Every structure is written in C-alpha cells, then in structure tokens.
Amino acid sequence: MPIDQRAPPPRRADTQGAAQRPGIDGRLVRTGVSDRTVVARWPRASVSFRNREPIHLSASCRHRRTSRPLPLGRRPQFAHSRQFKLNLHADLRQRAVVLPDDTGWVASPSVGIERRMLDRNGKEQGRATSVVRYAAGSAFPPHDHPGGEEILVLEGVFSDERGNYTAGTYIRNPVGSRHGPYSDLGCTLFVKLCQFDPEDSQRVVIDTEQAGWHPGLVPGLSVLPLHSFGTEHVALVRWAPGTQFKRHCHWGGEEILVLEGTFQDEHGSYPAGSWLRSPHQSEHTPFSDEGCLIFVKTGHLARESLSP
Structure with missing residues (x-):
C-alpha cells in the first residue's frame, strides 16, 4: 500500500541498476525484487x-x-x-490470512x-x-x-x-x-x-505515543513511519471511517496486522487481531467503512520471494 508519509526519504540499500517502483511513501525507489502481503489477528483484543x-x-x-x-x-x-x-x-508465494479464532x-x-x-x-x-x-x-x-x-x-x-x-x-x-x-x-x-x-x-x-503522524496519499489516511531499509518499509496507518484506496500492486509483498476497527478489501473483512500476508505482485483495493488502525510492512518479502 503506497502511502505518502511526507517525511524525509528513507535510507536505502545499494540497488544500482534495479528498476524503480512506488514505495510505501509513494516515492519511486529502486529495486530488483517483488512484493508480498501478510495480515494477522489475535482473539478479542485490540490496542x-x-x-x-x-x-x-x-x-x-x-x-x-x-x-x-x-x-x-x-x-x-x-x-x-x-x-x-x-x-x-x-510458502511466501501464497496469500495467507489468520483470523482471531483460527489458531x-x-x-x-x-x-x-x-x-x-x-x-x-x-x-x-x-x-x-x-x-x-x-x-x-x-x-x-x-x-x-x-x-x-x-x-x-x-x-x-x-x-x-x-x-x-x-x-x-x-x-x-x-x-x-x-x-x-x-x-x-x-x-x-x-x-x-x-x-x-x-x-x-x-x-x-x-x-508511537510521541511520534509524529503524516497525511497519506488519499484523504482519511494518516501514516506514522516506523522503519525503512532497502525495499522494506514499516508504518502504522490510520484509516478514517469511509476511507477508500485505489487498486494497487504489492511489489515485494505486504503484511498487515489489524490493531483497531475493521480493515477491508474485495477479498473480505478483517477485524482487530487479523493478520494478512499478500505475495509479490498481488493486487487489491482496500477500504474501511468503520475506520481502522493497521500495522503495515511492504517490500520485505522480496529477497525470499525471488530466491530459488
């Protein structure tokens, strides 16, 4: 999920000669690998x-x-x-979803x-x-x-x-x-x-109580950047009720842990405690009717995804 966190450019690894792609902050980053998504949920608890x-x-x-x-x-x-x-x-090439009562x-x-x-x-x-x-x-x-x-x-x-x-x-x-x-x-x-x-x-x-939030790429999104290195980007993202994001592709994968509210896409609804992982080059159109807070990682599955 590319998100404009309006923060200084993240530190990047040496990826000379690699193609460019949009990162979690919405800027072009160089890369030579692909993306995945994961989401996790724990039972009846949110923060x-x-x-x-x-x-x-x-x-x-x-x-x-x-x-x-x-x-x-x-x-x-x-x-x-x-x-x-x-x-x-x-298998990081497969989509995975774990709901609160699944395990x-x-x-x-x-x-x-x-x-x-x-x-x-x-x-x-x-x-x-x-x-x-x-x-x-x-x-x-x-x-x-x-x-x-x-x-x-x-x-x-x-x-x-x-x-x-x-x-x-x-x-x-x-x-x-x-x-x-x-x-x-x-x-x-x-x-x-x-x-x-x-x-x-x-x-x-x-x-995160003291850290600064930034506006996202679309109205209703707020982003708190946590870490960036090479193709990996980590953030907390808050969705206001009724927020919708455009359809996009996950380069290097995406992983989500739903912390509050309910996160949604065309594949289903994921209440607080849900965990999802989407593989390299998977696509979805996320939204949240009631609003939510999610922990998001993108690009971190690239090395494992493309390794033999």
Missing part, C-alpha cells in the same frame, strides 16, 4: 495507540513507562512445549509464555511470525537473535535489561543482538523473527 489504554485488558496492566527496567528477581522456568507445525504458511495458544519453552503461530519455517530460532503472550512474572532466558527480531507491544509492559516498553512501542533488535526479555505485569506482543536484511544493523525503539 488504542492514541490513549495507550489496552482494550479488554485488566487495569493492573495499564501503567506508565519507567526510566529503569523493573527488577527481574526470577529465573526462567522451562516446560515441554506442545507440538506445533514447523512449517505454517511457510489456539501454544506453550513456549518457558513457563507462562504462550504463542499464536501465524507463519513459521523452521525450529525455535527459525523464521517466524507470532503473537506472544507473557503471563505476569514470566521470562525467557538471555538469547541471541541470529536473524534479528521485530516487536510491536500490543498490551501491557514488555521489558528487558535495556528498559520497559509500554503498549504501542515498536522495537527492532538487529541481527546478532542479545537480550533477556521478561514481563513483570504481563504483556502481549506481535513478534517477527529471522526476517532482517543482514545489513540492517540499526536498533530501533519508537514510542
């Missing part, structure tokens, strides 16, 4: 990034960010995880941490997209991220040794980074593992 009040979340999880990490005071406990598919929506929670190797698998290709540290739920007081042991980690905090407060991250915080831990994550009060996260360009080494932490 208001406007006021940071999680919807359908107990009051104990609504709190402010502190300047220092909360004391850990625990050792991670491990459990035998239930069996789950190691290959789930693994159940699966126990992780750490007690108190569960996941809803959206796509997966490999074992515990393989490429994966999941919604992850931390019970209060749960933790993972310190571990490395050989392919990088991308996080959007949906509810509660997520923590590691570098700080505490409230609902609406966007985090990128680059390839080779290491941390010991935990949550004292509980949280829910959208997590993508092992999907970074190896040259994208920037750590990113954005408090």
Whole structure:
C-alpha cells in the first residue's frame, strides 16, 4: 500500500541498476525484487495507540513507562512445549490470512509464555511470525537473535535489561543482538523473527505515543513511519471511517496486522487481531467503512520471494 508519509526519504540499500517502483511513501525507489502481503489477528483484543489504554485488558496492566527496567528477581522456568507445525504458511508465494479464532495458544519453552503461530519455517530460532503472550512474572532466558527480531507491544509492559516498553512501542533488535526479555505485569506482543536484511544493523525503539503522524496519499489516511531499509518499509496507518484506496500492486509483498476497527478489501473483512500476508505482485483495493488502525510492512518479502 503506497502511502505518502511526507517525511524525509528513507535510507536505502545499494540497488544500482534495479528498476524503480512506488514505495510505501509513494516515492519511486529502486529495486530488483517483488512484493508480498501478510495480515494477522489475535482473539478479542485490540490496542488504542492514541490513549495507550489496552482494550479488554485488566487495569493492573495499564501503567506508565519507567526510566529503569523493573527488577527481574526470577529465573526462567522451562516446560515441554506442545507440538506445533514447523512449517505454517511457510510458502511466501501464497496469500495467507489468520483470523482471531483460527489458531489456539501454544506453550513456549518457558513457563507462562504462550504463542499464536501465524507463519513459521523452521525450529525455535527459525523464521517466524507470532503473537506472544507473557503471563505476569514470566521470562525467557538471555538469547541471541541470529536473524534479528521485530516487536510491536500490543498490551501491557514488555521489558528487558535495556528498559520497559509500554503498549504501542515498536522495537527492532538487529541481527546478532542479545537480550533477556521478561514481563513483570504481563504483556502481549506481535513478534517477527529471522526476517532482517543482514545489513540492517540499526536498533530501533519508537514510542508511537510521541511520534509524529503524516497525511497519506488519499484523504482519511494518516501514516506514522516506523522503519525503512532497502525495499522494506514499516508504518502504522490510520484509516478514517469511509476511507477508500485505489487498486494497487504489492511489489515485494505486504503484511498487515489489524490493531483497531475493521480493515477491508474485495477479498473480505478483517477485524482487530487479523493478520494478512499478500505475495509479490498481488493486487487489491482496500477500504474501511468503520475506520481502522493497521500495522503495515511492504517490500520485505522480496529477497525470499525471488530466491530459488
């Protein structure tokens, strides 16, 4: 979904000799690969990034960010995880849609941490997209991220040794980074593992409550840019009720997580918690009758899409 975020041009990788195409910001970018789309949903939960009040979340999880990490005071406990598919929506050439009630929670190797698998290709540290739920007081042991980690905090407060991250915080831990994550009060996260360009080494932490929004390409769209590198562009996009966008092609794919309201296109309606992935060069005509807030990634499936 090309969107005019009216921000400075994003940093780009060296793609000399590649063709040009419209990016998420509506400007021409050079590229030599194609696009895909993904959307994910978690059951009966949505997040208001406007006021940071999680919807359908107990009051104990609504709190402010502190300047220092909360004391850990625990050792991670491990459990035998239930069996789950190691290959789930693994073919990036196929469109994938997961609605809130389509998948159940699966126990992780750490007690108190569960996941809803959206796509997966490999074992515990393989490429994966999941919604992850931390019970209060749960933790993972310190571990490395050989392919990088991308996080959007949906509810509660997520923590590691570098700080505490409230609902609406966007985090990128680059390839080779290491941390010991935990949550004292509980949280829910959208997590993508092992999907970074190896040259994208920037750590990113954005408090979307404080970040600036920009007008989109059509009336009714507002865009909050989160990250750009090479062909990949990430943003939050708010649709006012009744907003329609023109039909367009996804170069390098598109992935969407619906955070509030209902997102729609000619293929169906996707309420809060829905996850969609559209492959390279797929097309659609999106709109929203009631309005919505979505997390959008474009162009990030290009390398995997075109690899043999």
